Amino acid sequence: MPILFAFSPWADIGMDEPAYKLARLMDKCMWYDHDNGGLGIPVSWAMSGQTMKAIVKTDPSIKGTIRYRTANKSVYSSWDQSEIVGSTYHASGLAHPCLNDKYQEAYIDGFVKEDIKETNHTMWDLFERSPRGFCPSEKLFRGEAFGSDAHGQHNKGQVFQLENGLKVIPTVNEIMPSDFDRYHKAEILIDAIIEYCRRNHIGRVLLSADVDFWLDDNGFDRIKWMYLKAMERSNEIRMVNASALVESSWSIGYAGLKSLDNFYQSIGLTNVQQHISTWTNAAGNLEFIDWGRSGRSAEFIKAHTDKYERGINHQQWVDGAKLQLSKNVYQNICGTVFYDNRPQWENFMQDCFDNNLSNAWNILNDA
The missing domain is CATH 1.20.1270 (Substrate Binding Domain Of Dnak; Chain:A; Domain 2)
Known part of the structure; x- marks a missing residue:
């Protein structure tokens, strides 16, 4: 079976110029190959609530595009469509690096959950969509944190389900699609993804990167060629959205867990703040905290x-x-x-x- 590969750029944008560029990038990806009956490029757009408002403010046409082009036709064809993934409204992280357990819990319950609800309300108000998933600001997990043994390698490509129904997908940051020096050609990036999956014995992989890296004049072409090269090698790798990774998961995950903190601990992340990266810090450390x-x-x-x-x-x-x-x-x-x-x-x-x-x-x- 081919590797299932999903790409999920994350955005927290409030200013007009980058918001307009993001709207145009999304529009090109969603309408790609429409004349031939194509469903677009299956990018999982992860956005803060204020980003959603910003792109509609600067480019009102994107509202109709998102409503129409993310309408799921069926379970399997929806894998091949763009989808919208929510984040906190103000890009607040799930974990706060300067809070102890008592206040951390209060922060999640009293601050973060409200921020998530505000994003969900904005998404429905603008696009009549419920989020297909949730992308925290600390989305890029350090690959090494999942271990190098057989169990750890399996975890890297696994979908974990918590008791409350939440499913968690660790992202892979040993491969950064924003690193143009290493991946100046789409073939090199696709080769790297395949090699990573084969090396770690996993059948699905989720890449993530800050959307800023894709807002220049060549951003759409990079995504398009990444998609086309995956299609050329469809017997080895298939580019789908992040929901496909969840819907195709063969594992029930860790039943019985009630919180993300407990989930992290169960896979060896005893200090959550030391094993997350905020924004685009691919090293998975706290170097870029103010x-x-x-x-x-x-x-x-x-x-x-x-x-x-x-x-x-x-x-x-x-x-x-x-x-x-x-x-x-x-x-x-x-x-x-x-x-x-x-x-x-x-x-x-x-x-x-x-x-x-x-x-x-x-x-x-x-x-």
Whole structure:
């Protein structure tokens, strides 16, 4: 059987120019080969909620394209279509590197889940679609973290199912499609994917990369040729969307697990923050965390959680509306505690971060 290969670029974009470029890239991929009855290129577009709003704002036509070209015809033909995958609305990560267990749980329940719901609402409002999956900002797992023995190698290509029905797909970052120096031709990238899968004895692989790397003038051509080369070698590899990896999984995964933290621990990731990469950090380490911002962000989360708990335990009167508003203001900058190795992203939007955090604190203190 051929290897099932999915490509899922991730985007958190709020500015007009890159948002327009992303909309045009999506449009080209979705309408590719339409005149010959083709379903487009099966890219799994993983986007934050604010990205979804931004692409529609700059290019309203993309709304109709997404609604029409992601409409599933049947289970198997839907594998060959583009799909929309949700993320947190403000690119907030599932794990916060400066919080201990107590506050980490409060952060997930009180902050992250709201951010996910906001993305889901935006997706339905704009495209009349429910998300085909979820892509956290820390989407790129370090391949080595899954072990080098037979069990670990199997895990790299596995789909894990948790007790609550959530299915988790580890991505592969030993191969970065954004590394143009190594993969200047589509054939080289396809060869690398096949070799990786054969070496690790896996039959499915998910690649992910920041969408910024695909927004230049040649981005569409790179994706198109990657798709065409996979089709030429369809007996060895088949390019499908990420849902195909889940729907074709032969494993029931780890039944009985209730949380992502427990799932990570079950496959040897005892310290989640040490084995995730945020944004495009393919090394899977914490090198590109702005520790100053992250610490200031964590202090707000702790103070917000403490005030909320005092309020619900009747230890202190709390203005619930202001408590929520302070959180909403904080969320505007929660994704900026991470950056990647491009110099322009270090200290990104510093004034915006400072102003929003200051306003969030003022509202929280007044609550």
